[in-house]
Amino acid sequence: MKLTLDNDAITDDFFSDTRLIGIVAPIKNYQFCWQLNNLLGFNFRLDTEIDKQLRKxxxxxxxxxxxxxxxxxxxxYLFHNHCDGEYLLPEFKHLDFLLLMKGDxxxxxxxxxxxxxxxxxxxxQMVAELTNEKIKNKEHLVF
Structure with missing residues (x-):
């Protein structure tokens, strides 16, 4: 008997309680986090345990x-959308950051x-909420 993961079901479950905001801000991620922390009273910290890795x-x-x-x-969760010319969500190459709100x-x-x-x-330069239907590579955000 061979078991296979149903990635669509896992992704749908992960995104069932989320909101995602796309942000265009051509600055360093630590500078952007510092500004969010100050303006919103957040305490963003780098979490290397959930860094996203893609092999291309x-x-x-x-x-x-x-x-x-x-x-x-x-x-x-604040994701940096690009790394050395590759994109976490290639369908949104113009976005620098993705802010995912998950849970409550x-x-x-x-x-x-x-x-x-x-x-x-x-x-x-721009901020917009992204609807789940527009995201083609949702699995890149799942952890």
Whole structure:
């Protein structure tokens, strides 16, 4: 008997309680985290245990992930979308960062507040919520 993982089911389950925001901000990830921490009262920290690794063209690419835990249920993950010319989500090459809110439900007003606050950062050029249907490579964000 051969067992196979149902990646679609795993991905659907992972994204069942998430919201994802795409951000264009051509600055260093640690500078962006510092600004988010100051403006939103977050405590983003680099989490090397959940760094995303992709193997393309016989090479490993590492995408840093920062994590902030709001409470026991709600966690925020900030992904850097590019590494040496490769992209974590290639369908969104123009995005520099992906902010994933996972766990506890974030209502529309909470999400809107976060988007508005991020837009107030001088180096931010664009912020938009991404719907699950538009994300082709969701499995790249699953951990």
């Amino acid at each position: 063209k016989n090479r490993q690419y590492f995408f840093s992930v920062y994590q902030h835990e709001e409470n026991n249920f709600l966690k925020y 439900y974030v209502d529309d007003s909470g999400c809107s507040h976060i988007i508005t606050t991020i837009k107030s950062i001088a180096t931010v």
